Amino acid sequence: MRAAVRAYAQLLDGAHRLLALSVVLSVVQSLVLLPAALLVRRIFDTDLPHHDSTGVTWTGAAVLVLYVLSALVGLANRWVVVIATKDAMTRLRTRLWHRLYELPRGWYDAQEPGRVHGSVVQDTERLDLVISQSLSVFLPAVVVTAALGVLAAVLDPLLTLVLAGVLPLLTLLSRWLGAVVERYAQDWHRHFDRFSAEVTQGLRGMVMVTALGTAEAELARRTRTVEALSESGRRLAWRVSAWTIAQGTVAAGAGIAVLVVGGREVSAGSLTIGALLSFYAIAALLLRSVSTVVGALPALVTGGASLRRVQEVLDADAEPPYRGTRRIEFSGDVRLEGVSFGYDERPLIRDLDLVLRPGERVALVGPNGAGKSTVTALVLGLYRPQSGVVRADGVAYDELDLAHLRARFGVVLQELVLADGTVAEAIRHGREATMEQVRLAARRAGADAVVAGLADGYDARIGEEGSLLSGGQRQRIGLARALLGEPRLVVLDEPTTHLDDAAIAHLLTTLAELPWRPSVLVVTHDSAAAASADRVVVLRDGRTAAQEVPVP
Numbered sequence: 202m203r204a205a206v207r208a209y210a211q212l213l214d215g216a217h218r219l220l221a222l223s224v225v226l227s228v229v230q231s232l233v234l235l236p237a238a239l240l241v242r243r244i245f246d247t248d249l250p251h252h253d254s255t256g257v258t259w260t261g262a263a264v265l266v267l268y269v270l271s272a273l274v275g276l277a278n279r280w281v282v283v284i285a286t287k288d289a290m291t292r293l294r295t296r297l298w299h300r301l302y303e304l305p306r307g308w309y310d311a312q313e314p315g316r317v318h319g320s321v322v323q324d325t326e327r328l329d330l331v332i333s334q335s336l337s338v339f340l341p342a343v344v345v346t347a348a349l350g351v352l353a354a355v356l357d358p359l360l361t362l363v364l365a366g367v368l369p370l371l372t373l374l375s376r377w378l379g380a381v382v383e384r385y386a387q388d389w390h391r392h393f394d395r396f397s398a399e400v401t402q403g404l405r406g407m408v409m410v411t412a413l414g415t416a417e418a419e420l421a422r423r424t425r426t427v428e429a430l431s432e433s434g435r436r437l438a439w440r441v442s443a444w445t446i447a448q449g450t451v452a453a454g455a456g457i458a459v460l461v462v463g464g465r466e467v468s469a470g471s472l473t474i475g476a477l478l479s480f481y482a483i484a485a486l487l488l489r490s491v492s493t494v495v496g497a498l499p500a501l502v503t504g505g506a507s508l509r510r511v512q513e514v515l516d517a518d519a520e521p522p523y524r525g526t527r528r529i530e531f532s533g534d535v536r537l538e539g540v541s542f543g544y545d546e547r548p549l550i551r552d553l554d555l556v557l558r559p560g561e562r563v564a565l566v567g568p569n570g571a572g573k574s575t576v577t578a579l580v581l582g583l584y585r586p587q588s589g590v591v592r593a594d595g596v597a598y599d600e601l602d603l604a605h606l607r608a609r610f611g612v613v614l615q616e617l618v619l620a621d622g623t624v625a626e627a628i629r630h631g632r633e634a635t636m637e638q639v640r641l642a643a644r645r646a647g648a649d650a651v652v653a654g655l656a657d658g659y660d661a662r663i664g665e666e667g668s669l670l671s672g673g674q675r676q677r678i679g680l681a682r683a684l685l686g687e688p689r690l691v692v693l694d695e696p697t698t699h700l701d702d703a704a705i706a707h708l709l710t711t712l713a714e715l716p717w718r719p720s721v722l723v724v725t726h727d728s729a730a731a732a733s734a735d736r737v738v739v740l741r742d743g744r745t746a747a748q749e750v751p752v753p
């Protein structure tokens with residue numbers, strides 16, 4: 202519970218002024234009720250015994266005005282807290298995005314499927330709800346409870362003690378049931394991650410599953426996950442309800458105890474009925490705000506579990522592979538020197554030397570699983586070798602500002618990610634480029650023919666992940682994106698998979714004739730693509746098997 206409170210405090214770090222204003226408004230809200238309690242006493246102890254009906258009416262009206270005033274202050278307070286919490290959520294989501302772009306690929310490899318998506322989408326959404334709904338009533342209620350407690354103690358210390366007798370029981374309940382709810386919330390989160398991962402996988406694989414005729418088996422698996430999620434949701438909801446109801450019952454018990462003890466005092470003549478009723482009016486408000494405080498606890502605890510998961514992403518102990526700052530012009534010269542690398546303890550790349558001179562076109566070939574894509578990832582600086590060094594223009598990657606260097610790379614990876622938007626937007630990919638430059642890149646990549654066939658040309662939408670295009674059309678758009686900005690190094694991982702013979706021939710001629718002569722590293726199983734390179738490097742079992750095979 203304490204950890205959850207600390208995490209919330211950290212989350213609301215930038216909103217201290219607004220929260221302070223909220224505390225002041227909460228105190229004002231309670232202070233306004235002080236004269237109301239005294240006026241209630243006046244009705245019963247002065248106006249009624251004197252049969253003063255006008256007095257009763259006016260005093261009653263004054264009490265009503267004070268309640269309305271208190272409610273208005275409460276409304277203003279709610280507004281302040283909502284602004285503070287919404288700002289906090291915007292900051293949190295922005296920080297998360299920053300962190301996600303910083304985290305290295307190795308960190309993503311190590312995550313459970315669905316976990317990151319779950320934290321970014323569901324956990325932040327849950328937090329938004331919990332903080333907006335719960336905290337906007339929780340914080341003022343804490344202050345109102347404290348203020349009303351002081352007020353009650355001033356009115357009648359003995360009855361306040363009776364009321365306070367409930368506190369140890371409430372604390373015990375919160376500790377015990379809070380820990381239980383937290384455990385069940387974690388279990389529910391685990392099931393939700395699984396569900397979230399399956400939704401992503403299921404939607405992506407929908408066409409394939411239909412084609413393979415395995416929909417029934419898939420459906421059975423998905424149903425099991427949904428049932429397990431519901432079951433864990435039921436277990437959690439049941440504990441949350443038990444907690445809330447137990448707290449409400451304890452609070453109601455306290456109210457009854459006040460009536461019994463106060464009633465005995467009235468019968469004994471040591472308390473006036475007006476004093477008892479005015480105390481009871483304050484006690485009822487106090488118990489209501491105590492109920493609000495304790496009623497918000499289950500939501501705060503489950504939200505706390507979400508906050509911790511988000512915090513784990515923000516505080517992930519994952520160093521980027523390189524942290525250098527030096528910026529170079531970069532001529533396209535890249536070298537791997539004695540590089541060894543493995544995703545786990547098993548070495549995949551062993552003592553590899555690979556040289557790519559400026560303007561040179563090198564084809565990397567080899568059997569499936571030999572490590573060719575892994576070599577391209579090492580060239581792109583996505584992983585750090587366990588030993589050996591990677592250099593650009595003779596400077597070790599360790600010294601370099603890799604983001605700056607990568608801006609000089611043009612890349613087409615096996616998994617071609619195209620965001621939904623127009624063809625021109627897909628080619629620009631957020632970079633500044635004139636329409637003329639976009640057209641030129643498209644022509645070089647053979648994508649102009651694709652564009653010519655689309656009704657809206659460069660303004661045609663390509664669909665989510667380019668779903669409105671064919672595989673070959675997507676690949677050409679991807680190539681155009683890689684060639685925009687005239688990169689010094691072009692890295693292509695199996696760029697011909699979806700291309701027909703004419704497109705492959707066009708690509709090879711283009712790569713050979715690019716006017717600024719970039720270096721090209723192309724991973725390929727295509728013999729025509731390999732034959733067009735200046736050199737072919739064969740990778741087998743993590744090493745260059747045939748050192749460098751010159752093309753005849």
Ligand SMILES: Nc1ncnc2c1ncn2[C@@H]1O[C@H](COP(=O)(O)OP(=O)(O)OP(=O)(O)O)[C@@H](O)[C@H]1O
Pocket residue numbers: 310544549567568569570571572573574575576
């Ligand atoms: N992120 C990863 N985490 C763990 N292992 C991985 C990861 N990526 C690849 N591997 C493993 O590394 C080995 C080499 O994979 P890589 O993709 O580099 O081979 P490749 O030569 O490009 O294969 P292909 O010709 O089939 O595309 C494979 O056994 C693969 O399972």
